Amino acid sequence: MKLTPPKIKNYKKEQRKIVMLTAYDYPTARILDAAGIDILLVGDSMGNVVQGKKTTLPVTVEQIIYHAEMVARAADSALVVADLPFPFCQLGAADAVQAAARIIKETLVDAVKIEGGEKRAKTIEALTDAGIPVMGHCGLLPQDIHQTGGFFIQRQREQLLKDVAAVQAAGAFAVVLECVGKTIAAEATAALDIPTIGIGSGADCDGQVLVIHDVLGFTPEEQAIPKHAKRYADLHSMIFEAAKQYADDVRGMHFPVKELNEKAEPQS
Secondary structure, eight states, X not given: OOOOHHHHHHTTTTTOOEEEEEOOSHHHHHHHHHTTOSEEEEOTTHXXXXXXXXXXXXXXXXXXXXXXXXXXXXXXXXXXXXXXXXTHHHHOHHHHHHHHHHHHHHXXXXXXXXXXXXXXXXXXXXXXXXXXXXXXXXXXXXXXXXXXXXXXXXXXXXXXXXXXXXXXXXXXXXXXXXXXOHHXXXXXXXXXXXXXXXXXXOTTSSEEEEOHHHHTTOSOTTSXXXXXXXXXXXXXXXXXXXXXXXXXXXHTTOOOOOOOOOSOOOOO
């Protein structure tokens, strides 16, 4: 059965942990959906792990749409959420609604995620008023990287609690807490009626999200995996070895190519 924002929101009352991973293409999304992942996030993290860029800022609406359409088409059960990329969260409610509506219309994802807390409350309210379900995102905000100067654990307790309360009041059905001090994240989780989904924010959140490339060990060796991520496989080494063996077979003329039968098959 297809998950919806109200069902995800109700997971908190049921005390059921939410499992969320990023996905950027059809085959990966099919696998994750079949594995029972609750939410697939088409994140602007694609700028880092797919495009090889240093920040998420260059990711465009068109790129989100391109990847989100594939993921949404693959997901029979999982809720699919697409990031609203920079600078639409920052430009104001009207621009955000227009961009989010285009994403929803052209991809059939179930919701959008926007970064920011108290400052984005009016934007979240405008989106929900327009019939667009919203997942919030508080704590560390990758789209604010130039303003903050780096990635740090967020420990501003008073402001963080104001942020998550504002996101909930504005109508979000859930909120991601990125790199929030675990004590503050636990306090925020207890204070909210909507579920919190943590990334580097401790185990007391109502769910967890990670980037699929980190989980699978798919990132290049020179790219550090975040401390909060757990590697469950080493696809980087597996793909490297497979490609190397293929190259050795071709160059050594050991590649097992089956000879094509040049004779026409008899007609039945």
